[in-house]
Amino acid sequence: MLLKSLGLFIFAITFCGCGDFSSERGGLKGIEEGLTGPSHEEIAAAIPIIDLHADTVLYLASSNPASISSSKLEAGLVNLQKGRYGAQVYVAWVAPEYRPTGFKRANALIDTLQKVVGGNPSTMAISKNAKEIEQRFGEKKISAILGIEGGEAIHEDLNNLDYFYNRGVRYMTLTWNSHNAIADASQDSEMPWNGLSPFGEKVIKRMNELGMLVDISHTSDATVEDVVTISQDPIIASHSNSFTLCDHPRNLRDDLIKKICERGGVIGVNFNTGFLVTGASSTTVKNLANHIDKIVQLGSIECPALGSDFDGSIRPPQDLSNASQLSNLTKELVKRGYSAADIEKIYGRNILRILKLVVGE
Numbered sequence: 576m577l578l579k580s581l582g583l584f585i586f587a588i589t590f591c592g593c594g595d596f597s598s599e600r601g602g603l604k605g606i607e608e609g610l611t612g613p614s615h616e617e618i619a620a621a622i623p624i625i626d627l628h629a630d631t632v633l634y635l636a637s638s639n640p641a642s643i644s645s646s647k648l649e650a651g652l653v654n655l656q657k658g659r660y661g662a663q664v665y666v667a668w669v670a671p672e673y674r675p676t677g678f679k680r681a682n683a684l685i686d687t688l689q690k691v692v693g694g695n696p697s698t699m700a701i702s703k704n705a706k707e708i709e710q711r712f713g714e715k716k717i718s719a720i721l722g723i724e725g726g727e728a729i730h731e732d733l734n735n736l737d738y739f740y741n742r743g744v745r746y747m748t749l750t751w752n753s754h755n756a757i758a759d760a761s762q763d764s765e766m767p768w769n770g771l772s773p774f775g776e777k778v779i780k781r782m783n784e785l786g787m788l789v790d791i792s793h794t795s796d797a798t799v800e801d802v803v804t805i806s807q808d809p810i811i812a813s814h815s816n817s818f819t820l821c822d823h824p825r826n827l828r829d830d831l832i833k834k835i836c837e838r839g840g841v842i843g844v845n846f847n848t849g850f851l852v853t854g855a856s857s858t859t860v861k862n863l864a865n866h867i868d869k870i871v872q873l874g875s876i877e878c879p880a881l882g883s884d885f886d887g888s889i890r891p892p893q894d895l896s897n898a899s900q901l902s903n904l905t906k907e908l909v910k911r912g913y914s915a916a917d918i919e920k921i922y923g924r925n926i927l928r929i930l931k932l933v934v935g936e
């Protein structure tokens with residue numbers, strides 16, 4: 576739990592759904608009318624449940640590594656299996672102390688993940704696109720998808736972006752908490768670029784060419800505006816919430832949520848209490864569902880996804896303390912009137928859609 580805090584202080588809306596949200600999904604209409612909804616098991620059988628962001632690799636790579644099968648890992652194999660997940664994005668995070676050696680550090684974390692996944696061939700596999708995720712889902716294996724958190728990993732060299740793509744990395748979060756050569760970050764006192772840097776614009780262009788998802792979580796508002804304008808592909812916020820509901824700089828303003836969703840992007844809701852309710856000491860899945868409601872209201876049902884941030888030193892909701900308890904969120908969404916088709920989109924189909932569009936088959 577402490578690894579990440581150590582030493583830091585730190586398609587357009589052609590789909591209907593948003594306009595009639597309040598009448599179809601608002602409040603407790605489902606319960607009031609005595610309607611029953613889908614079970615978590617039914618959702619998990621219909622689609623691979625996918626989460627866009629976990630820091631689990633940090634624990635696997637520490638000097639006293641945890642086993643991927645340890646139930647102490649919030650998004651480890653055991654808890655993912657209990658929660659009926661189909662895929663998890665595991666990020667290689669370039670922590671501040673590794674900035675000068677970010678390329679080496681990201682590679683070391685990817686090496687670790689590949690070794691761990693390779694050691695569990697009957698239950699896990701690295702997947703690089705939607706087709707592979709769906710194939711592994713059919714084989715009852717959990718896909719590990721590679722992401723990089725922190726553009727310091729490419730050391731201001733586009734060739735390194737190509738290198739990581741060839742290693743299987745399918746998204747890169749442009750910054751962590753401080754600005755870098757690519758862009759400004761949301762929790763930084765200095766914002767030298769006022770958004771993306773000139774090099775950052777080249778990075779977006781190359782990511783579009785490669786078919787690598789651009790992740791704007793952690794970046795500044797001006798960076799998000801630049802990226803949604805410049806990127807030819809829809810983008811993701813892998814683990815971010817609504818600023819209107821919780822005014823933390825890590826969260827997204829309404830207008831930015833609208834822009835990301837309007838352009839076919841996907842926003843993974845972050846399970847961290849600090850990003851769910853301002854000043855709260857604890858939260859529940861109700862608070863998390865409020866952020867999903869907000870993203871649907873501002874965008875559409877095509878936009879929200881899961882982006883837990885598990886194993887990233889977070890304080891998760893009391894009733895969603897690790898991946899094994901995802902069914903509690905499902906029950907809450909059913910109570911709010913979300914249909915099976917809606918929950919399937921939030922839990923997997925939206926991510927599969929953007930992967931197919933940006934990464935390809």
Ligand SMILES: [Zn+2]
Nearest residue numbers: 724792793814
């Ligand atoms: Zn993060």
